[in-house]
Amino acid sequence: MATSILTALETLRTTRVWKSIFRRGPAITNRTRSVAVFGNLFLHWLPVKVREKSLRVRAAYYLGSLTLLLFIILVVTGVLLMFYYHPAAPKAYQDMKDLRFVVSNGVFLRNMHRVGAHLMVLLVFWHMFHVFYRGGYKPPHEFNWVVGVILLLLTLFLSYTGYLLPWDQLAFWAVTVGTNIISAMPLIGNKVRFVALGGHIVGENALLRFYVLHVVILPLLALLFIGVHFWRVQKDGGLTTGSKDDDGQN
Amino acid sequence: MGNNEQSAALPQPTGRPEVSRRDFLNEITLGALGIAGLGGAVLTYQYFSPNVLFEPSTTFRAGNPGLYPVNSVTFLQDQQVYIVRTASGFYAVSAVCTHLGCITQWKTEANMIACPCHGSKFQPDGKKIEGPAPRPLPHYAINLTADGELQVDKLQVIKADQILNV
Numbered sequence: 001m002a003t004s005i006l007t008a009l010e011t012l013r014t015t016r017v018w019k020s021i022f023r024r025g026p027a028i029t030n031r032t033r034s035v036a037v038f039g040n041l042f043l044h045w046l047p048v049k050v051r052e053k054s055l056r057v058r059a060a061y062y063l064g065s066l067t068l069l070l071f072i073i074l075v076v077t078g079v080l081l082m083f084y085y086h087p088a089a090p091k092a093y094q095d096m097k098d099l100r101f102v103v104s105n106g107v108f109l110r111n112m113h114r115v116g117a118h119l120m121v122l123l124v125f126w127h128m129f130h131v132f133y134r135g136g137y138k139p140p141h142e143f144n145w146v147v148g149v150i151l152l153l154l155t156l157f158l159s160y161t162g163y164l165l166p167w168d169q170l171a172f173w174a175v176t177v178g179t180n181i182i183s184a185m186p187l188i189g190n191k192v193r194f195v196a197l198g199g200h201i202v203g204e205n206a207l208l209r210f211y212v213l214h215v216v217i218l219p220l221l222a223l224l225f226i227g228v229h230f231w232r233v234q235k236d237g238g239l240t241t242g243s244k245d246d247d248g249q250n
Numbered sequence: 251m252g253n254n255e256q257s258a259a260l261p262q263p264t265g266r267p268e269v270s271r272r273d274f275l276n277e278i279t280l281g282a283l284g285i286a287g288l289g290g291a292v293l294t295y296q297y298f299s300p301n302v303l304f305e306p307s308t309t310f311r312a313g314n315p316g317l318y319p320v321n322s323v324t325f326l327q328d329q330q331v332y333i334v335r336t337a338s339g340f341y342a343v344s345a346v347c348t349h350l351g352c353i354t355q356w357k358t359e360a361n362m363i364a365c366p367c368h369g370s371k372f373q374p375d376g377k378k379i380e381g382p383a384p385r386p387l388p389h390y391a392i393n394l395t396a397d398g399e400l401q402v403d404k405l406q407v408i409k410a411d412q413i414l415n416v
Contacts (some may be wrong), residue, residue, distance in 0.1 A: 177350040177367070195298045201305055 063127035087211035161214035
């Protein structure tokens with residue numbers, strides 16, 4: 001049975017449809033395997049070969065990959081939440097309550113989105129500290145360190161804009177306090193706050209603005225920078241590995 | 251050297267640097283794009299600044315002066331304003347903390363206004379007792395309407411020594 005499945009796969013790989021999708025025949029030699037990775041949009045930023053030590057758990061604790069996984073989880077659960085959520089006052093609060101108490105499995109999705117968001121902030125910081133203490137900001141990784149800082153800021157902005165969306169007391173006061181911090185900027189502070197809120201108070205305009213930032217603009221920017229970040233890891237020569245690893249092995 | 255003789259024979263415009271057609275077109279294009287970009291930024295800023303707002307009115311009536319006993323502080327929750335009546339008259343103090351915009355509370359037993367967010371404390375006339383608030387609570391313009399009711403204008407900040415005598 002198992003052999004017949006393998007044979008069927010082998011035959012599938014020689015078909016014209018397979019070749020038209022993957023642009024290659026069967027990946028039998030090292031060269032054809034490498035070419036299959038280079039020529040695939042989803043794989044091309046992955047390394048064709050890696051050092052064994054950079055695959056060890058201790059080399060990175062996979063913190064960056066886990067953050068990406070959380071980002072994907074947040075996109076999926078977030079899109080699902082959007083099917084029931086209206087960014088309007090006071091409907092937003094009622095929709096949030098409905099998601100918790102009325103919609104089937106709504107509370108699961110909402111909590112997954114919420115806990116996932118908290119975890120993502122935690123992991124982004126953990127990842128940053130880990131990279132910092134390993135010296136991962138040093139040449140040739142300086143550019144990717146800056147991209148990482150931009151991603152940290154994008155994560156915090158995503159977190160902050162999402163915080164307003166339940167439209168409860170906590171959200172309202174957090175955003176009131178946060179946008180008052182903006183207005184402490186010299187000269188332009190009040191203008192920036194006015195444009196950010198779309199008014200003088202945290203009202204319907206602010207809710208809609210934060211919603212659009214949260215579900216469209218910031219995720220797209222994050223996706224762009226995540227792409228650059230992962231691609232540059234390989235272009236800069238893979239993960240930072242010291243001459244000796246944490247466990248004293250080379 | 252023959253080249254030099256040839257160029258000397260050509261009429262040369264003096265005092266002006268030579269600009270090639272390519273450079274000229276490049277500069278014109280970049281300039282146009284710059285102007286368009288700047289205009290786009292201004293238009294975007296204007297688009298994001300609302301012209302009509304559906305926010306609560308900043309002027310409100312606070313009822314008959316007789317409602318407020320002498321030497322009292324009354325918190326009007328809907329307006330986020332304290333109406334203070336002393337022996338000499340009325341004044342209106344903002345209840346919005348000058349630190350980060352939380353709503354303060356009047357503590358009768360301690361005779362002070364306190365902020366629940368970060369612990370700022372104020373006297374009933376808005377003067378700061380302790381931070382982190384950077385400024386005292388502002389006083390709003392208060393006056394009597396023609397039919398004898400108190401009216402407060404939250405857009406008009408007045409000096410703390412201006413008191414309405416009724």
